Ligand code: HEC
């Protein structure tokens with residue numbers, strides 16, 4: 379377990395505790411309504427990535443900080459995921475180019491640029507975000523701490539039924 383993974387673990391266990399104490403479990407009230415962020419429960423991450431990947435007391439997990447480290451080297455496990463999620467695996471070199479203006483709108487700027495669906499130059503987020511957050515069973519902190527919740531990234535307009543991917547400026 380590297381230092382980065384340990385801070386991620388600590389941060390998300392703390393976040394989970396806050397989420398649990400902030401919500402009343404429906405089951406104890408005899409109700410069968412599942413707690414779904416934004417639908418039947420408070421949405422703690424309305425802006426998606428940037429609300430969860432923050433510079434908090436457990437360390438700096440901002441996307442701009444991760445990306446800055448990736449200009450030197452992307453961790454091997456993440457490189458494997460990026461290759462597997464890519465149309466052209468050979469384009470994944472294990473480094474991320476420096477991105478000056480990306481942090482004003484994450485992940486929209488990434489999606490509009492290199493990480494769009496079907497992209498041949500970089501892993502599409504429509505695949506990579508899922509292998510990063512939803513694969514690997516209980517060892518994956520996103521599955522362990524957030525039950526693999528889709529709604530922290532995907533937001534439903536309850537009136538129109540349209541989905542959008544949450545996006546916003548980094549905090
Ligand atoms: C509610 C919290 C949460 C949200 C929202 C979230 N993440 Fe994550 N993210 C995590 C957790 C937890 C991990 C660690 C997963 C693991 O155990 O490998 C992680 C890991 C990652 C990693 C891999 C880091 C590494 O070094 O392996 C990337 C990249 C990433 N997230 C990007 C994003 C992006 C981009 C978004 C928005 C589309 C996003 N995340 C939304 C919690 C979140």
Ligand code: HEC
Nearest residue numbers: 485489494495503504507508511526527528530531532543
């Ligand atoms: C960490 C953030 C994150 C989580 C969690 C997440 N997604 Fe996604 N998902 C994304 C992003 C980013 C895209 C790409 C959106 C785009 O390209 O416009 C996406 C795209 C999709 C797509 C479109 C796929 C395609 O090929 O176009 C589907 C379907 C989807 N997600 C389903 C889910 C489901 C079901 C869950 C929960 C089990 C989930 N997602 C959890 C971030 C996430």
